[in-house]
Amino acid sequence: MKMNRRGLLGLFGAGAAGGYASAAMARQSPAVRFAHGVASGDPLSDRVILWTRITPPEGFVGPVMVQWRVLETVSETVVTSGHVQTGQDRDYTVKIDATGLKAGAEYRYQFFVGEVASPEGRTRTLAVNGVRPVNLAVVSCQLYPGGLFNAYEAIAALPELDAVVHLGDYIYEYGASASDYGMATGPMLNRIHEPAHEIISLSDYRIRHAQYKTDADLQSAHARAPFICVWDDHETANDAWMHGAENHQPETEGDFATRKATALQAYYEWMPIREAAAGQMREAINRSFHFGDLASLMMVETRLTGRTKALEYTSDLTAKEGPDGEPVLDIEAFAALRDDPSRAMMSSGQHSWLKNELAASKGTGRKWQVLGNQVVMARVAGPDVSRMMSAEQVAGLMAQIPEAYRDQFEQALFLFKMGLPFNLDAWDGYPADRERLYADFAEAGVKPIVLSGDSHAFWVNDLKDASGHRRAFELGTASVSSPSIADALGGFPLGQALMQANDEVVFCDQSAKGFVLLDLYEDRAEARLMAVSTIFAKPFETTVLARFNITPDEEISRL
Known part of the structure; x- marks a missing residue:
């Protein structure tokens, strides 16, 4: 499907706050913004977490009272609501565990500070x-x-x-x-x-x-x-x-x-x-x-x-003396280390x-x-490309790798030949x-x-x-x-x-x-x-x- 940017944040309407927030609260509220949207999470059959964050005016350091409400999607009936205070101690974030909801139901939710309304979100509880x-x-x-x-x-x-x-x-x-x-x-x-x-x-x-x-x-x-x-x-x-x-x-x-x-x-x-x-x-x-x-x-x-702690090839894959006296990678010791039950x-x-x-x-x-x-x-x-390609094809592959990654890739190919x-x-x-x-x-x-x-x-x-x-x-x-x-x-x-x-x-x-x-x-x-x-x-x-x-x-x- 072809996608273009859409105003999805306003998909469900702004939701007028005027009749919901009290006049007294509106007079006491700072001129906040909901700059980080709304979210819900951790749904259960009778509850869901609701989240938002208040952006207060620059220089404001006091608490902010936030109202919230949950509506049935079809009837637009408010099924639960409340208010909560947030402040600097939690970076002006708001998190509500909205309870008393029906199982397997869709809801809409919104937050308010005075006459300022957040975007509206959709959420769903789990079926029983x-x-x-x-x-x-x-x-x-x-x-x-x-x-x-x-x-x-x-x-x-x-x-x-x-x-x-x-x-x-x-x-x-x-x-x-x-x-x-x-x-x-x-x-x-x-x-x-x-x-x-x-x-x-x-x-x-x-x-x-x-x-x-x-x-x-x-x-x-x-x-x-x-x-x-x-x-x-x-x-x-x-x-x-x-x-x-x-x-x-x-x-x-x-x-x-x-x-x-x-x-x-x-x-x-x-x-x-x-x-x-x-x-x-x-x-x-x-x-x-x-x-x-x-x-x-x-x-x-x-x-x-x-x-x-995770193992690392650079530090945990060590060398031992090979049959001809030259050092070789100790694959057996590394395997034993990786298989350690602890x-x-x-x-x-x-x-x-x-x-x-x-x-x-x-x-x-x-x-x-x-x-x-x-x-x-x-x-x-890791893939052993030498089994999949000829030497000429491998050389051609290496030539295509950006120079900044070529050495790392070559080292990885060497290790992967051993089935690591x-x-x-x-x-x-x-x-x-x-x-x-x-x-x-x-x-x-x-x-x-x-x-x-x-x-x-x-x-x-x-x-x-x-x-x-x-x-x-x-x-x-x-x-x-x-x-x-x-x-x-x-x-x-x-x-x-x-x-x-x-x-x-x-x-x-x-x-x-x-x-x-x-x-x-x-x-x-x-x-x-x-x-x-x-x-x-x-x-x-x-x-x-x-x-x-x-x-x-x-x-x-x-x-």
Whole structure:
């Protein structure tokens, strides 16, 4: 379909505030703006989170009273309303857990400060029973300087949408120097990170969240349907794990635990996500959502609660003396290190929780169990191109690679000849814990659909355990705007090479940008990989790159 920018934020009308806000409150209210739109999230059968942010006048530092209301979509009857105070202590964000709603119903909602009205949003609660089809849009990895958020314009225009599942990298922590990630395109698009330095402090993280939510397309998608979100690494720092991150240097950037707490505070302020329950760690955002009698969605956390440090080829793949006395790579020692049972992506507590949730969902008769998971789960070895091409073809390929990436690519090709994993920061870096997860699936009696982000690529994978038994199906979404490895490799068909090299990889496209549409029915699940034609201009085209059908306990088939 052909897409043009539309005034989707006003799709439902401005909603006059004059008769709703009291005259007394109007006289006392500052002249605020709703510059960051509205959002809803974490829907349950009787409640949903509503979110907005007030932009007060410059120099204003006092509290602001905000009114809110929820209306039935058809009758426009106000079903619940209230008021709440916000201020500097939460960066003037507003979050309401609107309760007392009907199951499986659509609603409209809006906020008011005096006579100033926010845009109006749409949301939906979850059904308690019935097998109505479930329509989910799956997104990940939106780098503001990387390109326009055209995927969100396409999502906002969808005629049927129950929820948007966001798998992380909602923001990125990098700065705006010429060498920073995304800055090859940021200046061209006038999308330069604020603040201009890498974000460390609470103020930094708040400013960065605020900048991303000024994007009109992201605002439109938030106003269209509830989001169900989980973070990945860039909401804190690149390649984060329990006690650190690749992009965190304690010597100059302080204690990682402090940075993590700061990042999570800003995340909870700025995202339409339910707050952690009393007594729970803020990092523990694994939670479940049940769509009537048809499906359950379990969101897992694989970064901050149980993950051990990722391995790196540069530091963990060592050399030993070869038969002729010359050093050779010690592949066996590296394999033993990677297979260490103590290496984990999730805590034992989260494993137990997930197994119980899967079994309970299966026990109720729900046909589908879906995992909202951050990183690719499939077993994916890097491609050995020497088996796919002649020496002359490989030489020609190398000539096409931009000079800045040629050495790295050549090193990667050398490692991949030995069957080493394509990505150690994914589940492939934690094979023992992946086997524990597959055992959880087997004990619960389910073959779930695993949703994955992070890789900036589309994937359809047939997940099998070490014994070759199918344990799940995987759908990986491309990025909204973050660059992929293929973007740096010229015309090299990386996706095709990965498909040829790996039995579990049914489909892979490493170049396209977009999102996944997952439609769940009683007898099948249909996945459409939706690609936008460009992230550098408007208008743009949205096309179905590929479509797959999944039937419970059967093969994946391409439609």
